Amino acid sequence: MAINQKAISQNATSLAVCYPRRVMAAVPNRAALLRILVIALISLTASHSLAEDIQTNTLYKIVVKPSGRPAAVHLARILAEDSDGSYLIEEQNGHQQLVSAVASGGIQPTGQPFQAWSKEQVAEDMLKRFPKGFKTHSSKHFVIVYNTTDAYAKWNAVLFERLHKAFYAYWKRFGAELHEPEFPLVSLIFESRNDYLKYAAEEKVQGAENMIGFYSMQTNLIATYDLTGIEGMIPDGQRVSTTELVNTILRQPAAERSVATVVHEAVHQISFNSGLQQRLALHNPVAISEGLAMYFEAPDLRSSSGWGGIGNVNKYNLALFRHYASNRPTNSLITLIQDDTRFQNAQTVNSAYGEAWAISYFLAKTRPKEFTAYLADLATRPLTTVNDDRQRISDFQKHFGTDLEKLDREFLKFIARQ
Numbered sequence: 001m002a003i004n005q006k007a008i009s010q011n012a013t014s015l016a017v018c019y020p021r022r023v024m025a026a027v028p029n030r031a032a033l034l035r036i037l038v039i040a041l042i043s044l045t046a047s048h049s050l051a052e053d054i055q056t057n058t059l060y061k062i063v064v065k066p067s068g069r070p071a072a073v074h075l076a077r078i079l080a081e082d083s084d085g086s087y088l089i090e091e092q093n094g095h096q097q098l099v100s101a102v103a104s105g106g107i108q109p110t111g112q113p114f115q116a117w118s119k120e121q122v123a124e125d126m127l128k129r130f131p132k133g134f135k136t137h138s139s140k141h142f143v144i145v146y147n148t149t150d151a152y153a154k155w156n157a158v159l160f161e162r163l164h165k166a167f168y169a170y171w172k173r174f175g176a177e178l179h180e181p182e183f184p185l186v187s188l189i190f191e192s193r194n195d196y197l198k199y200a201a202e203e204k205v206q207g208a209e210n211m212i213g214f215y216s217m218q219t220n221l222i223a224t225y226d227l228t229g230i231e232g233m234i235p236d237g238q239r240v241s242t243t244e245l246v247n248t249i250l251r252q253p254a255a256e257r258s259v260a261t262v263v264h265e266a267v268h269q270i271s272f273n274s275g276l277q278q279r280l281a282l283h284n285p286v287a288i289s290e291g292l293a294m295y296f297e298a299p300d301l302r303s304s305s306g307w308g309g310i311g312n313v314n315k316y317n318l319a320l321f322r323h324y325a326s327n328r329p330t331n332s333l334i335t336l337i338q339d340d341t342r343f344q345n346a347q348t349v350n351s352a353y354g355e356a357w358a359i360s361y362f363l364a365k366t367r368p369k370e371f372t373a374y375l376a377d378l379a380t381r382p383l384t385t386v387n388d389d390r391q392r393i394s395d396f397q398k399h400f401g402t403d404l405e406k407l408d409r410e411f412l413k414f415i416a417r418q
């Protein structure tokens, strides 16, 4: 399949995995735009193997000369190439991008193997890219890049590390083979919502105003802003300077959705960096990625050790599903899995999120081993060029049985008891 470069350049938007904050409205066309780029990237990976002289674990110097713009040099490994001269490349910080207009003779091996950057290298690079006033804080797996308070950055790192530990422990119990992230996991925290929105605009993430954070599959970054100042939790102009105070503020009931959203984006990041899921996989239903993130989303902030929140009933999404259940079509499970259109429409996105949580909760609680095997199957599958509705359903049936009506009855009964 040829890559539609025109569509990419006109519609290029960051492959952000979103979670509309109040799930009030979908981000119209956003998913469709993402899909164009995903399809383009995937057509590249699936249709064209690398030329024999390109080694996937070699660091290349790639010179790109777009017409009318200055040349750019990338140090990266090459994941795929297309016959029209486009390449899917991955830089040492984990950023993936599609480059075209590669200069003639513009791909040269550096003579070094590809090596992911260390946390120190990533931190140094990020500080060069952001204005004065930004700082970094590193924990075992995460690099927090921020211009908010030190206390808030540290609070995030502690939260993410706890999530990371709980996430790996959870999946290990059911036989998932996860690996340590190859790249440091970077989280950008802006002091103000305005700065966050500016960054989202630069990254071409649409609908950021409906979200308090997002994870981008291209940059592999999470971006969010300081939540301790929102919704009147602290008076304007005050800075939260101790982690104790951060905890106190974010334990308020009003903060529950905000914290849940930050955790939600971090689950996406860990999921795509641990091998539980693969980036750019069209055969992976959005309902499953979102359901997974919602399954982990509500931490028990009173728990000082461990996580304590995995697999709790997500009351917010249960309410969304209950509201939908009274008018739920009989083929709802099929439409949820076979394609992602219900997530792309403002009228259906609420119920799609509610049902995605509900089905993931049901599968994780009643069929954890099958659910894990299903995820492993999707994560190790070669990428495909187009979404295949029937393939998605048959993948689902392979792990959860062919009688989907029976499964659906069991699902509804189970959720009704929650």
Ligand SMILES: [Zn+2]
Binding pocket: 017, 018, 019, 264, 268, 289, 290, 293
């Ligand atoms: Zn999400």
